[in-house]
Amino acid sequence: MRILVPTLAVAAVALTGCTMTPAETARAQAAAEADRAALGQQLAGLHAVKTDDCMDNFQSSSLKAYGSTLIYRVSGNLIYVNDTTGGCEGIARGDYLVTKSNFGRVCRGDIGRTFTPGSHVPTGSCALGSFTTYRK
Numbered sequence: 001m002r003i004l005v006p007t008l009a010v011a012a013v014a015l016t017g018c019t020m021t022p023a024e025t026a027r028a029q030a031a032a033e034a035d036r037a038a039l040g041q042q043l044a045g046l047h048a049v050k051t052d053d054c055m056d057n058f059q060s061s062s063l064k065a066y067g068s069t070l071i072y073r074v075s076g077n078l079i080y081v082n083d084t085t086g087g088c089e090g091i092a093r094g095d096y097l098v099t100k101s102n103f104g105r106v107c108r109g110d111i112g113r114t115f116t117p118g119s120h121v122p123t124g125s126c127a128l129g130s131f132t133t134y135r136k
Helices: 004-016 022-043 089-093
Strands: 047-052 054-056 062-066 069-075 078-083 096-099 105-107 111-115 122-127 131-135
Touching (some): 022 069, 022 078, 062 089
Antiparallel strands (some): 062 069
């Protein structure tokens, strides 16, 4: 019993260290709201056409992240939106995404890993969701 009590005390201290302060919570909520607003601007004037499990990898000319949502831009009139499981948000600050794809396609369930440019240090990973096509 003596060993269990200190272990529980250490576990309780460790768990309380994982909680966010009110200021951190407010910053996270503000960042999420800013991401939603920026995503809304990107999708303004476009409408969802269809949802597919895969996208041809060579089609995309640029990739941007808005929170856990990725936007693959093919042209001004065509984009693909992918809601990931989260973890690839580093793309928003300039990290690049690497996926292992089959037959030149990225698909739902593929794992993407993010890396810093130059040093190639891994910064995160996420599972891709379905690809929603948006057109004007």
